[in-house]
Amino acid sequence: MAKTRRGLNRETIIATAMEIADEKGLGAVTLRGIAARLDAHVTSLYNHVPTKDAVTEAMVAELIREAKLPVGSFTWQEWVRQFATALRALGRKHPGAFEAFHYSPAQGEQAAATFESAFVALKADGFDAMSSYNAVKATTVAVLGLVLDDIARRRSPDKRTDLSVLASEHYPTIHEIGRVTGKADAFPYLVESLIAGFAANRTQQKPPPGMRKR
Secondary structure (H helix, E strand, O other): OOOOOOOOHHHHHHHHHHHHHHHHHHHHHHHHHHHOOOOOOOHHHOOEEEEEHHHHHHHHHHHHHHHHOOOOOOHHHHHHHHHHHHHHHHHHOOOOOHHHHOOOOOOOOOHHHEEEEEHHHHHHHHOOOOHHHHHHHHHHHHHHHHHHHHHHHOOOOOHHHHHHHHOOOOOOHHHHHHOOOHHHOOHHHHHHHHHHHHHHHHHHHHHHHHHHHO
């Protein structure tokens, strides 16, 4: 049933798009679908969001606003942990809308603020510009990927890899591991592995004490 809403504006349109995405998936978000839910004619949306791409970009901006990504003074390790925790919580709150990150980059001052905080923290601990970028990029991509996997598992908890088609005598270790996958949570493991890897790479990039320039 369509929802009638007064005061049609950009905020209402994006909120409705996110509702549809969370209920039915991002693929269900169309300008006509948004208009129908708002009990409005599709042409009335064009002054606010001219295309579906504009809707997707606005959804990403709203997701970033809601995520409350870490901003301020802290260690880079704290940034990685807080960033990952914030995105995981966001994915659970908006499982369908979260898919918009696939199609539109994070832009704007709120996204820039968290990355600036990360770069400052990394620089303070001896990371150069390239390694700082790589650390933030790797964190972003890895966390987004695992959140999307988390969303998929929560949506379809009964859909698991069917190990019964694999002969246990040929794949005994896979069957052994398969017995613990239901209890495993790879998220904290990923976060701490990222932190350990960044620290190791940073250490390797530092020249030996006797080779440092004076």
